[in-house]
Amino acid sequence: MPELPQMKNRGRWDIFCTVVDNFGDIGVTWRLARQLVAEHAVDVRLWVDDLRAFERLCPEIEIHAPQQWQQGVEVRQWAAEWQPVEAADVVIAAFACQLPSPYMDAMAARETPPLWMNLDYLSAEDWVIGCHGLPSVKYKSVQKFFFFPGFQKGTGGLLRETGLLERRRQFQQNPEARREFLQGLGIDPAPAAQLISLFAYENTGLASWLDTLAADSAPTHLLVPEGRILGDVERWLGINGLVAGALHVREALTVQVLPFIRQDQYDHLLWCCDFNAVRGEDSFVRAQWAGRPLLWHIYQQEENIHLDKLEAFLALYTKGLSAPAAEAISGLWRAWNAGQDIADQWLATRKHWPELQKHAEAWCLEQALQADLAAALVQFYVNWI
Ligand code: TRH
Numbered sequence: 051m052p053e054l055p056q057m058k059n060r061g062r063w064d065i066f067c068t069v070v071d072n073f074g075d076i077g078v079t080w081r082l083a084r085q086l087v088a089e090h091a092v093d094v095r096l097w098v099d100d101l102r103a104f105e106r107l108c109p110e111i112e113i114h115a116p117q118q119w120q121q122g123v124e125v126r127q128w129a130a131e132w133q134p135v136e137a138a139d140v141v142i143a144a145f146a147c148q149l150p151s152p153y154m155d156a157m158a159a160r161e162t163p164p165l166w167m168n169l170d171y172l173s174a175e176d177w178v179i180g181c182h183g184l185p186s187v188k189y190k191s192v193q194k195f196f197f198f199p200g201f202q203k204g205t206g207g208l209l210r211e212t213g214l215l216e217r218r219r220q221f222q223q224n225p226e227a228r229r230e231f232l233q234g235l236g237i238d239p240a241p242a243a244q245l246i247s248l249f250a251y252e253n254t255g256l257a258s259w260l261d262t263l264a265a266d267s268a269p270t271h272l273l274v275p276e277g278r279i280l281g282d283v284e285r286w287l288g289i290n291g292l293v294a295g296a297l298h299v300r301e302a303l304t305v306q307v308l309p310f311i312r313q314d315q316y317d318h319l320l321w322c323c324d325f326n327a328v329r330g331e332d333s334f335v336r337a338q339w340a341g342r343p344l345l346w347h348i349y350q351q352e353e354n355i356h357l358d359k360l361e362a363f364l365a366l367y368t369k370g371l372s373a374p375a376a377e378a379i380s381g382l383w384r385a386w387n388a389g390q391d392i393a394d395q396w397l398a399t400r401k402h403w404p405e406l407q408k409h410a411e412a413w414c415l416e417q418a419l420q421a422d423l424a425a426a427l428v429q430f431y432v433n434w435i
Pocket residue numbers: 070071072073074075076077078106107171249275309310311312313314316329330331332333334349
């Protein structure tokens with residue numbers, strides 16, 4: 051990419067990612083690494099301990115290569131047997147992952163210590179504002195800092211590539227582009243059908259939602275990427291072994307199973323749908339940038355602490371909605387996350403559809419007023435040096 055005059059070299063960055071489970075860890079770090087390279091002239095090495103998970107989001111990944119370049123990012127296999135390397139100027143440990151101890155020594159051995167940050171999980175809780183940017187532990191001469199993404203001023207913001215919302219809007223205003231994209235995935239919804247995407251963890255409440263959609267007077271085309279919720283879909287359909295490409299119709303509901311698609315395609319899928327059920331962290335944020343109503347399946351944590359995070363987000367998100375609409379969407383999210391029957395909550399939510407649609411776009415625009423996470427990280431580094 052040609053260097054723009056305003057771009058300065060922002061040094062060499064190492065991002066460390068351990069894939070705990072699912073795709074959120076690699077999803078976030080891969081997105082961040084690409085953006086740092088493309089928009090901030092940063093040299094990025096992305097250290098990943100599980101290239102198979104990475105391959106799902108980026109099929110070009112060579113899962114046995116110790117070193118490879120993908121979209122300008124140097125991808126390194128984070129092997130159990132660590133080979134010595136020089137430490138970078140900025141070191142990001144994603145989601146509190148533990149760096150290899152020889153690498154920590156390499157950080158401490160540098161003439162100028164690197165900026166060492168822990169990129170934390172996303173939360174809408176208020177305490178995040180107080181903790182963002184604070185010093186954490188020290189290793190020899192090297193100080194670690196907390197870096198918290200978030201939805202409010204005083205946090206590190208959300209990942210959002212430059213021009214993302216313009217690209218999204220252009221796409222959504224172009225029915226031909228939408229049709230072509232869907233066709234490319236073998237999706238051909240009836241013209242009047244509402245399109246819903248479903249990316250979620252196992253959920254005992256799913257059957258009640260599918261029952262309601264099937265009994266509806268209006269048609270729904272439900273798109274389900276291969277993953278953890280498929281078992282519940284199979285049980286509801288009474289069919290085993292659903293794979294990508296499967297398509298089944300039950301009354302007003304068409305259920306179609308999709309392959310797991312590359313990250314950029316998944317964005318387009320979210321942009322195409324009238325409603326997106328998402329989960330975890332990264333798909334949750336991408337559904338917000340889609341500017342459409344959404345349903346969040348939050349990642350479960352011990353002692354139900356995820357429920358505090360859910361409430362904190364709902365408190366922020368529902369500001370500006372009428373009381374009945376806020377109550378309806380909050381009720382739907384709470385019931386979904388409790389694995390309960392969501393039939394009544396879905397019908398209540400549908401009553402406020404136009405308001406919720408307008409609100410989703412307004413929320414997206416409000417969030418886009420914040421500096422994006424990659425820019426905030428670079429600014430943190432610039433301030434630090
Ligand atoms: O996979 P997840 O459940 O990840 C979770 C969360 O991040 C959670 O906070 C974390 O603790 C846990 O992992 C370890 O959901 P998430 O965050 O939405 O990540 C999914 C990624 O997969 C996201 O980058 C979007 C991407 N994706 C595709 O690229 N193609 C697809 O077809 C689909 C469905 C998703």
